[in-house]
Amino acid sequence: MTTILEMRDITKTFPGVKALQNVTIKVERGTVHAICGENGAGKSTLMKVLSGVYPHGTFDGQILFEDQPVEFRTINDSEAAGVVIIHQELALSPFLSIAENIYLGNEQAKRGFIDWNKTNLEASKLLARVGLKDNPITKVIDIGVGKQQLVEIAKALSKRVKLLILDEPTAALNDDDSAHLLDLIKHLREQGITCIIISHKLNEIEEIADAVTIIRDGRTIETLDMHAGEVNEDRIIRGMVGRDLESRYPDHTSHVGEELLRIEDWTVHHPIDRSRKVVDGANVMVRAGEIVGIAGLMGAGRTELAMSVFGHSYGTGISGKLYKRGKEITVKNVPQAVAAGIAYATEDRKRYGLNLIDDIKRNVSGSALGKLANFAGFVNAPEETQVANGYRKSMNIKAPTVAAITGKLSGGNQQKVVLSQWLFSDPEVLILDEPTRGIDVGAKYEIYTIINQLADQGKGVIVISSELPELLGICDRIYTLSEGHITADVPREEATAEHLMQFMTKFREAAEA
Template sequence: MADTILEMRGITKTFPGVKALQDVTLQVERGTVHAICGENGAGKSTLMKVLSGVYPAGSFDGQILLEGSPVEFRSINDSEAAGVVIIHQELALSPYLSIAENIYLGNEQSRGGLIDWNRTNLEAGKLLRRVGLKDNPITKIVDIGVGKQQLVEIAKALSKEVKLLILDEPTAALNDDDSAHLLGLISQLREEGITSIIISHKLNEIEAIADKVTIIRDGRTIETLDLKAGEVSEERIIKGMVGRDLESRYPDHEPHIGEELLRIEGWNVFHPIDRSRQVVFDANLVVRAGEIVGIAGLMGAGRTELAMSVFGHSYGSNISGHVYKRGREIKVNTVAQAVENGLAYATEDRKRYGLNLIDDIKRNISGSALGKLATWGVVNGNKETTVANEYRKSMNIKAPTVAAITGKLSGGNQQKVVLSKWMYSDPDVLILDEPTRGIDVGAKYEIYTIINRLADQGKGVIVISSELPELLGICDRIYTLSEGHITADVPRAEATPEHLMQYMTTYRETTEA
């Protein structure tokens, strides 16, 4: 009886070595807002890429039925022609073109081979009013804020006569006002008969506007809950998102926690380009010697932003707050200062920010502490090789020699090179951002062992991770971060996934000082 606009049946998508999606089913009714929930990496975005033809038909198994008939999208153009439009997390607008030009990019309103600017701007103006924007269509994209840009994306979708609108984390980059406006618009479009699929981490938003929610975990559909039929609490959704057993994938570790090493007080960070948008709010954080401290937060919560701003102001603008090491205030205005003061930061994106991929293992390892190997500016190559060989052995880096190029190593071994680099700089506090991302299970175990070893040497370790089981498995204490606010400081003994997820999805006014 229900009018089903979209049905996805038995979708299975495999990447080399990983099953990203396994037998996923999804049914969306016409004229509803359907939310998709899941942890980072659960497979939500992959599913939407399958649906929109980013992964072409044939590169996955399963069937897609649109309005009852099977469809095979070979590209984004195919899916858009059928009325399925996806708006990605990273907006795809050309900054120096006008709003109208962006709306009709690839779909130019032309007559006799020449663009009809009057019609372009007129029609764009109508679309803008539909999404509640009063801006002139000839305004350039750079001159409007992120919130309005998101609305332009929707206007662009409307210009294509969209039936099914997919929004991937639409409010992740927006402030509260813009978010509220966007959600209002999605409800309004529902009144006009447009179906939306919305991927979001923000459970309060889902509760507010979605009719149904499908929960995906580890690449499988777990359940679909009807939000309109009865009371579905956030706790209920969280349980579905995290409900999995903790396997014994973590080495045992007895912590020996000592004096306070690092204290961050009243830390505020603003976005580097959109300088009015605050990314981290008044954060306070303490790490003690021998302690492994986790930072849990969903995508966009400000985890990396917090870490990188502390590490030599390498992210953000208008940074304020204090950093103390062993009770003495230190300056961390440049990376060099941060390193001198005994901080280290191993990035979440080791290929872009962590390694010189065209250089070899030994030179990458010595990269942050070359001064230790040099006298009068001349590097002692023999000593460098000796040091690199020691790390190759102790970290179990699998490569024929330390002269191997890092770009050719596996992800796990690359990560070990990054860790070696920072261990050689002999820091007191290491910040490890997603230390096991893209690494197979075996190498993960080794990384956890290394983290434990660092703590046993009396160093403070901060681990940022999207995987709650990982944090619960290795950390002594976990901070939760939600929308730039530290919402809780939970000792390991009291932490459960449900408990943490709750703090990660709700920002409470009361925690603000």
Template sequence: MTTTSSTPSSDVILEMRSITKTFPGVKALSDVTLKVRRGEVHAICGENGAGKSTLMKVLSGVYPYGTYDGEIVFEGQVARFSNINESEHAGIVIIHQELALVPYLSIAENIFLGNEIKGRGGLIDWNRANGEAGKLLRRVGLKENPTTPVGQLGVGKQQLIEIAKALTKDVKLLILDEPTAALNDNDSEHLLGLLRQLQAEGITCIIISHKLNEIISIAQSTTIIRDGRTIETLDIAAGEVTQERIIRGMVGRDLESRYPERESHPGEEVLRVEDWTVGHATQDRLVVEGANLSVRAGEVIGIAGLMGAGRTELAMSIFGRSYGRYLGGRLYKRGEEIQARNVREAIKHGIAYATEDRKKYGLNLIDDIKRNVSAAALEKLAGGGGLVNSQEEIAVAEQSRRDMNIKAPTVMSVTGKLSGGNQQKVVLSKWIFADPDVLILDEPTRGIDVGAKYEIYVIINKLVAAGKAVIVISSELPELLGICDRIYTLSQGRITGDVPIAEATQERLMALMTLERIPVRSGAPVASGGATVGTSAEAPAVPGAPQQSEQSRSPLSSQNPEDLA
């Protein structure tokens, strides 16, 4: 690392001047400026692909000095980082959206990975490492044993472990890229509380987030980037910045509504699920129990529930039994019972599922857009000899790129290089090309900006206008209220409500999502693993909750897992 003296204001810890970064055929950053005050939380806002993460990679040395134009001044010194180790040595630590933790190593091993505490003879002093890790865990609000494998923890706690890891490096400037994108409300609030604590300790933070309500609550200022250029920096601490003001800077216009208007004209029932019961993939317990739901052509239904309620497990099990060690219940397509024993059969019956984790399960990130778009329906492109017609494959992908407004130079672009919003459009393109009758979307707008979200909603509206049935799972209740015709609620694996949108409010949905199982009379069915089977009829009455009789309860709940195959 090379540093030279500069003379910035003493209250400014970081200044990035006229940063320009070019990739082959694409100018990702153009004359970007950024100024961060010492001790503040500074937010960076922009649409997917605006250049936010690229700017932070320039700052942290992921893109080394010499691969960009412009100047970085950190703590009064011109910084020319050759790699991320040099930026960390200077006190700049970045936590990426994809956490850099090894699931099979312990918490302590992850915290000190590459920075091991050595004892005599150069051997790792594990007693000291575990002790220091314990102190760091308490500092970030965790009570876990440092010897616990990281893979046993939820993503919220893993995010806190990343922060604990950063604190071992004498951090002065902490950068967090979408830290709450995959967290529930409680974990998000815990993390934001920790950032306030770190700020009180004098640590400066830069946060990249699409959750504008969180930005306004945690940050003192925000810089808006659009199309690789700095648009403006707003003083949130002055109290005059609204979400609408930030959105206007991000997208270059006022959004009259977060959700596009749509006329609802549901047709015939397309899919019905009856008495659907799903066993946990590895444990002897039920994750979904006696679920009943239906969706009609031209209808968007939502599924709302807290983390662990069984939303994803329900969706994946419907999609060709792709989750669950044992399943029970019946599946009907346009009134006729069908068997979807695997993913291939589900697709054959016109059922598709877009996973909540597009990077891990939804896309081949090292392959190009073209092959990802065609992956679910290659047979549609096969000629007489079974070979894929490559020219037709390119034509299909190009059509999707235009229709979906996928921002990429060509369909030969590597999918992993796209922004989150554009990756999500590739996932949707894949399933639209497969032409399903029922499309299940699991967290379709997670981690993408407000402009890209609007485009996703428009795509959903076009699908239902064409007679498709869409099921949306989302942790954001305003999103479900904005795009759905009906909303089902899940609590502890049971459907507790089926609420028409005209009668739905956040308060009502939350009440249904938090219905607890009430202990029942002696002799009542007991779920596998010993959990008592409660129903909404036993819980406090909530409008919209289904009233179930003793006869309507799933008989599967009292059986052994071996009987549920």
């Protein structure tokens, strides 16, 4: 076997963060090489370095492709060498045909005129190689996500790919499509095409990978030979999570009271692909004074579960029941959810949380403006400022005044504004989606403290997080979510990262157990 790719001592720094530190990886020709790691470990960054998204010179280290040092400055450079990356978010133009998409940017033209016969003929040959029987003139919007993934691979083949990188290729696929894709990857391996696959689905990795490199906190931890025996999912999980829990979490003892909110048999379908269940029969319950975690990998349906509960803000064909203090409630839109005492603080505060061009006080009052208004609908502006000032002090929002524009605050302070907004609506149950995403360690500690205070006030808090240590550090109980299914309900005392990761990655076994 020969080495096709070697990345040596790759270090990539963003302002203030070392995303990658001396990462080294060696990929053999004609193998399927998996890269594993928690969310944010640096997998995607590494692939962007490789494919020229981060041009040569913006990182340290060396890349050898087919034993030659290479300096990719753009994606075109890397594709010309035979390295093609297929991103998690497919990059197809929905209203163009399959053939047009395959040759987009690489049109089969003579003297500036496109040769449609050649385009469609070559496209159908490529489609045959990936096992797709559709007509190449079909529009991409008319085929399912699984087939779109295959079109992406056909597109890669048209570029004479030698090294194909797949980022979470099966995250959005159903079981049949996933199985088909895995078969195709094996088939490509037989044709001598090397694959790097990034995936959270360890069962799939166990099935197809020849080697696994584990990345944690921006460093290479180890590379495992999958044929060496004794390498299984558990072994990979240990590598992924084996970090020490430092005392980054405030001490807290919860005083758990009566049941506040129960979600029963909750099923949600994808808003566009209506046949796909994004959440399937989930049961979740939170009591007064309790902090409950929901652990799940990207694409497990965490946000979808939360947003669909919060006034059907996501999904179609939602079924299931909601009980507040044991009584069934109907919550079909956001105003009803707010009235029922449910709050949802989004994972994407810039897109879904804040009006970034407006100031702190108007964002804080946003979801409960009625509380500041008189019978005629006039807002008491001075009282609003006072309220916002109160939160600015109690939450320690670092801004000169509450007239500061939220778009100019740091991530941590923006998160505190989002939390203030929902606290002002005075909910009984708060669903916090990735409350510490993208904020620094100090601010994280403050957020944890706030969460503890909320529980002490008798509120039920549901925390969704990608970071297992965080959930283990602050939650009383943790649900695991895998492919839309709740796979376990683990009390804090019994929870370990390995244990949770198992339930997060292999739902079938757990569902049967």
